[in-house]
Amino acid sequence: MADIGTDHGSLPLWCLENEVVPYAVLSDVNEGPLERARQRMDSSFVAEDRYNLRLGSGLSVLKPGEAQTVVLAGMGGELIASILDEDPDVAETVQRFVFQPRTRAGHLRSWLWEHGWRICAERLAKERGRLCQIFAAEKGPQEPYEYPDIPEGNDPLMIEFLDKKIVNIKLISDNLLHSKNAGDLKKAEALQRKVSALEQRRDGLWKSRHS
Ligand SMILES: C[S@@+](CC[C@H](N)C(=O)[O-])C[C@H]1O[C@@H](n2cnc3c(N)ncnc32)[C@H](O)[C@@H]1O
Numbered sequence: 001m002a003d004i005g006t007d008h009g010s011l012p013l014w015c016l017e018n019e020v021v022p023y024a025v026l027s028d029v030n031e032g033p034l035e036r037a038r039q040r041m042d043s044s045f046v047a048e049d050r051y052n053l054r055l056g057s058g059l060s061v062l063k064p065g066e067a068q069t070v071v072l073a074g075m076g077g078e079l080i081a082s083i084l085d086e087d088p089d090v091a092e093t094v095q096r097f098v099f100q101p102r103t104r105a106g107h108l109r110s111w112l113w114e115h116g117w118r119i120c121a122e123r124l125a126k127e128r129g130r131l132c133q134i135f136a137a138e139k140g141p142q143e144p145y146e147y148p149d150i151p152e153g154n155d156p157l158m159i160e161f162l163d164k165k166i167v168n169i170k171l172i173s174d175n176l177l178h179s180k181n182a183g184d185l186k187k188a189e190a191l192q193r194k195v196s197a198l199e200q201r202r203d204g205l206w207k208s209r210h211s
Contacts, residue, residue, distance in 0.1 A: 106149030
């Protein structure tokens with residue numbers, strides 16, 4: 001595996017310690033975070049010949065075909081998409097990407113569909129009270145989701161995720177409804193349709209879990 005933007009190196013360290021992967025590349029564009037990862041790895045019990053630390057931006061630190069799985073976590077969805085754009089020769093040889101976009105997950109999903117990747121797994125996780133989207137992508141076509149920023153599937157945290165989204169979208173559409181601008185009113189209507197679709201999905205999930 002390669003963990004791009006590794007910072008503290010916690011994920012590759014866990015994967016190596018738990019024998020999830022035989023070998024890991026840890027990289028970061030900044031020296032401070034890479035040094036943090038180096039100290040972490042050096043003080044662990046993982047053998048030195050099972051990992052390699054590299055300073056550099058995005059996928060430029062990898063040779064084509066070098067890593068089967070590449071993780072890009074804890075960055076914005078737009079930054080992740082631009083990292084994929086910058087090194088297509090490497091990106092095209094990756095078997096599976098794992099993403100955890102902090103923001104603009106919909107932008108990243110749309111980028112993936114446009115470039116021939118499909119979302120093959122989706123999970124939600126809670127980190128200090130904040131819900132995070134995590135998804136994996138492999139090569140292959142996929143029909144885009146109706147709402148690219150909303151994960152599909154029946155994750156245990158999905159009802160909570162949908163509830164939070166519904167509240168946020170309602171707030172935005174209520175603000176837009178106060179505008180006198182015709183464009184804003186159209187946006188508000190589209191957001192209200194999205195709220196109804198998400199409420200339906202949430203209610204369906206709730207019924208399927210409680211019947
Ligand atoms: C918030 S940390 C995320 C750390 C870890 N991946 C996680 O999910 O907990 C983001 C890291 O990405 C690094 N980063 C930002 N842009 C990058 C790029 N273009 N290439 C590699 N690393 C980058 C930053 O230096 C920082 O260490």
